[in-house]
Amino acid sequence: MTQHVISVRVENRSGVLARVAGLFSARGYNIDSLAVSETEQPDVSIMTIVVRGDDRVMEQVKKQLNKLIDVIKVTDHHPMESVQREIMLVKLKALPAKRPEIYQLVEIFRAEIVGISPKTITVEATGEPERIDNFIELIRPYGILELIRTGRISLTKD
Amino acid sequence: MILSGAEIIVESLKKEGVEVMFGYPGGVVIPIFHHLFNAPFKFILSRHEQGAVHAADGYARASGKVGVVIATSGPGATNLVTGIATANMDSVPLVIFTGQVSREMIGNDAFQEADITGITRPITKHNYLVQDIKDLARIIKEAFYIASTGRPGPVVVDVPVDISKGEGKYSYPEKADIRSYKPVTKGHPRQIEKACRLIESSKRPVIYAGGGVIISNASAELRSFVKKTEIPITTTLMGLGAFPETDPLSLKMLGMHGTYYANHAVNECDLLIAVGARFDDRVTGKVSEFAPKARVIHIDIDPSSVQKSVRVDVPIVGDCRNVLADINKQVKAPSIKEWVSALKKMKKEHPLGYRDSEITIKPQYVVEKIEELTKGEALVCTEVGQNQMWVAQFYNFTEPRSFFSSGGLGTMGYGFPAAIGVQLARPDMRVFDIAGDGSIQMNIQELIVAVQHRLPIIIAILNNGFLGMVRQWQQLFYDKRYSHTCINIQPDFVKLAEAFGAVGIGVDKKEDVVPAIKKALEITDRPIIIDFRVDREENVYPLIPAGTSVKEMITSELI
Numbered sequence: 115m116t117q118h119v120i121s122v123r124v125e126n127r128s129g130v131l132a133r134v135a136g137l138f139s140a141r142g143y144n145i146d147s148l149a150v151s152e153t154e155q156p157d158v159s160i161m162t163i164v165v166r167g168d169d170r171v172m173e174q175v176k177k178q179l180n181k182l183i184d185v186i187k188v189t190d191h192h193p194m195e196s197v198q199r200e201i202m203l204v205k206l207k208a209l210p211a212k213r214p215e216i217y218q219l220v221e222i223f224r225a226e227i228v229g230i231s232p233k234t235i236t237v238e239a240t241g242e243p244e245r246i247d248n249f250i251e252l253i254r255p256y257g258i259l260e261l262i263r264t265g266r267i268s269l270t271k272d
Numbered sequence: 273m274i275l276s277g278a279e280i281i282v283e284s285l286k287k288e289g290v291e292v293m294f295g296y297p298g299g300v301v302i303p304i305f306h307h308l309f310n311a312p313f314k315f316i317l318s319r320h321e322q323g324a325v326h327a328a329d330g331y332a333r334a335s336g337k338v339g340v341v342i343a344t345s346g347p348g349a350t351n352l353v354t355g356i357a358t359a360n361m362d363s364v365p366l367v368i369f370t371g372q373v374s375r376e377m378i379g380n381d382a383f384q385e386a387d388i389t390g391i392t393r394p395i396t397k398h399n400y401l402v403q404d405i406k407d408l409a410r411i412i413k414e415a416f417y418i419a420s421t422g423r424p425g426p427v428v429v430d431v432p433v434d435i436s437k438g439e440g441k442y443s444y445p446e447k448a449d450i451r452s453y454k455p456v457t458k459g460h461p462r463q464i465e466k467a468c469r470l471i472e473s474s475k476r477p478v479i480y481a482g483g484g485v486i487i488s489n490a491s492a493e494l495r496s497f498v499k500k501t502e503i504p505i506t507t508t509l510m511g512l513g514a515f516p517e518t519d520p521l522s523l524k525m526l527g528m529h530g531t532y533y534a535n536h537a538v539n540e541c542d543l544l545i546a547v548g549a550r551f552d553d554r555v556t557g558k559v560s561e562f563a564p565k566a567r568v569i570h571i572d573i574d575p576s577s578v579q580k581s582v583r584v585d586v587p588i589v590g591d592c593r594n595v596l597a598d599i600n601k602q603v604k605a606p607s608i609k610e611w612v613s614a615l616k617k618m619k620k621e622h623p624l625g626y627r628d629s630e631i632t633i634k635p636q637y638v639v640e641k642i643e644e645l646t647k648g649e650a651l652v653c654t655e656v657g658q659n660q661m662w663v664a665q666f667y668n669f670t671e672p673r674s675f676f677s678s679g680g681l682g683t684m685g686y687g688f689p690a691a692i693g694v695q696l697a698r699p700d701m702r703v704f705d706i707a708g709d710g711s712i713q714m715n716i717q718e719l720i721v722a723v724q725h726r727l728p729i730i731i732a733i734l735n736n737g738f739l740g741m742v743r744q745w746q747q748l749f750y751d752k753r754y755s756h757t758c759i760n761i762q763p764d765f766v767k768l769a770e771a772f773g774a775v776g777i778g779v780d781k782k783e784d785v786v787p788a789i790k791k792a793l794e795i796t797d798r799p800i801i802i803d804f805r806v807d808r809e810e811n812v813y814p815l816i817p818a819g820t821s822v823k824e825m826i827t828s829e830l831i
Contacts, residue, residue: 124452125452128401128403129389129393129401132390132393133393136393136394140394170579173579174576174579174580177575177576177578178576180575180576181574181575181576183397183398183418183450183452183453184452185452186451186452
């Protein structure tokens with residue numbers, strides 16, 4: 115089961131997200147992440163959907179997506195041929211004694227401290243999802259209080 | 273031109289050339305009904321919304337036109353759901369208008385409110401909630417276009433009451449232009465060429481034709497294809513009539529209750545040519561053992577049907593009619609004489625059959641007599657279950673759009689309301705609903721509609737006092753534990769017919785079968801119920817148990 119990043123251009127109107135989501139849920143496919151936004155055209159939205167499945171399942175998913183009337187275009191983004199990014203916000207338990215270590219990690223990963231309180235630090239990290247995964251592993255020992263990710267967005271390079 | 277929303281709907285329907293509309297009124301659609309009162313098309317008032325949508329479905333299947341339905345919000349709309357799902361599974365073009373509470377009340381749990389676009393999203397080809405009156409005419413244009421093109425299907429248009437009552441500028445678009453919906457109709461020339469070469473080099477080919485042939489009006493092209501290549505052909509339930517079953521090359525129906533020779537032909541073939549069929553589980557049984565020696569050509573307009581359950585060697589996405597016409601232009605006949613004669617021999621040695629009786633009425637005998645007395649020219653609707661399979665097996669269909677049945681969803685209660693739509697579309701033809709005593713009770717309220725419009729539909733109930741198909745499975749697979757399938761406490765169907773103003777005929781003896789059908793055929797101004805008291809425990813054979821292969825076929829009673 116490989117992970118696929120599917121980019122779906124859709125009409126920007128109400129109900130479309132429900133159609134797309136319904137298509138996955140009705141077949142029991144779990145979505146790993148989903149990001150929706152407007153595009154260069156105000157009447158078009160892009161949904162970037164990360165989903166796991168073998169090639170046959172993915173072929174069927176793409177066909178079913180294409181079958182939806184509001185779907186304009188479906189593309190499967192290969193990681194080598196596309197730029198993929200994600201934003202993460204994480205709130206860490208950070209008593210003053212531990213802070214220098216955290217600052218160092220933040221610097222190495224070119225992340226950013228975006229909030230600070232007497233007992234916590236909030237960090238923002240942007241980058242390739244795998245890089246963010248690595249960052250999370252490194253900061254986990256300090257105590258993650260809350261973590262949120264936007265889900266990945268992706269553009270093809272050519 | 274400034275019109276009310278309700279007027280826009282009626283004007284748009286006129287533009288679409290609608291001749292018949294089916295439906296049921298209610299609070300939020302009163303403004304629309306106000307203008308339907310003197311609309312220049314026929315309105316058929318059902319007695320339950322499900323009846324309306326099945327009737328529109330029957331009308332659409334019989335005529336090839338779009339069936340049009342209207343119902344009110346809430347329960348009116350939810351009562352349509354089974355009918356919409358039925359049409360969706362069998363690719364029937366419908367445009368369904370539902371009333372909705374006014375826009376500012378949506379989401380408020382208002383009286384008779386239901387989120388019908390949400391409910392019908394997975395069972396429609398597309399649906400709309402009209403949010404601005406200026407979109408209404410365009411939406412209706414698109415709804416008809418989407419319903420009737422590509423792989424057809426039902427489209428729901430949900431109209432809030434304040435839109436029906438409100439006013440807006442009306443101009444009906446000349447054509448629907450939807451950038452995200454461009455169905456492919458022509459097959460790819462290279463794929464067609466590949467298919468032709470594969471056909472020409474095949475030694476044991478079989479054509480497997482489905483409902484897509486009928487929907488795309490490709491029957492003539494299919495017949496010339498068979499004539500040219502002499503390849504034996506089997507059809508699915510939905511494909512009955514696509515090719516004459518009386519032809520020596522016809523293997524009749526395949527699948528769970530298909531013929532011995534059709535299923536064995538598919539099992540042995542080296543090339544399977546699927547045309548407008550979707551490899552449904554009732555056809556394939558265990559997929560890994562379906563057509564194990566065959567390469568597969570699959571012609572279908574719906575790309576998502578291709579490679580869905582069976583691996584295909586040559587997929588051709590396109591309209592069956594266009595693709596077959598293109599194939600016919602270049603294909604040469606393969607040399608398959610031995611194969612054809614082997615199949616003809618198998619057909620002779622393992623015919624469909626049943627053990628007739630002089631004491632009881634066999635349901636298959638009734639079906640045969642109906643075919644005989646109508647010269648096989650009747651339009652036949654069925655319900656779902658044993659009645660449906662006996663019709664499929666024992667009535668030889670020769671023309672497209674002459675068999676009407678809920679294939680994909682398997683909706684009991686479909687047949688009779690559908691027959692109303694069929695009879696309205698084809699007033700020149702005799703229409704039968706061959707029913708079971710279970711199914712007919714599911715939408716019997718529609719009988720009064722047939723009486724009102726003097727539709728001489730003949731309802732032939734194969735009455736065995738059981739929910740027969742389930743009982744058969746209980747007998748064969750569940751230790752004869754007939755849990756809640758005995759329904760011999762039932763209405764007197766003759767009196768029931770009379771109470772509705774129809775004609776009722778009861779038949780208990782075999783010798784009365786033919787006279788009863790003859791008598792019914794003489795009546796032309798009202799519906800007729802013939803209650804055939806058939807053998808109670810007759811089963812449908814052959815039977816390939818669900819999820820198994822042709823090796824497991826049960827061909828007759830295991831005693």
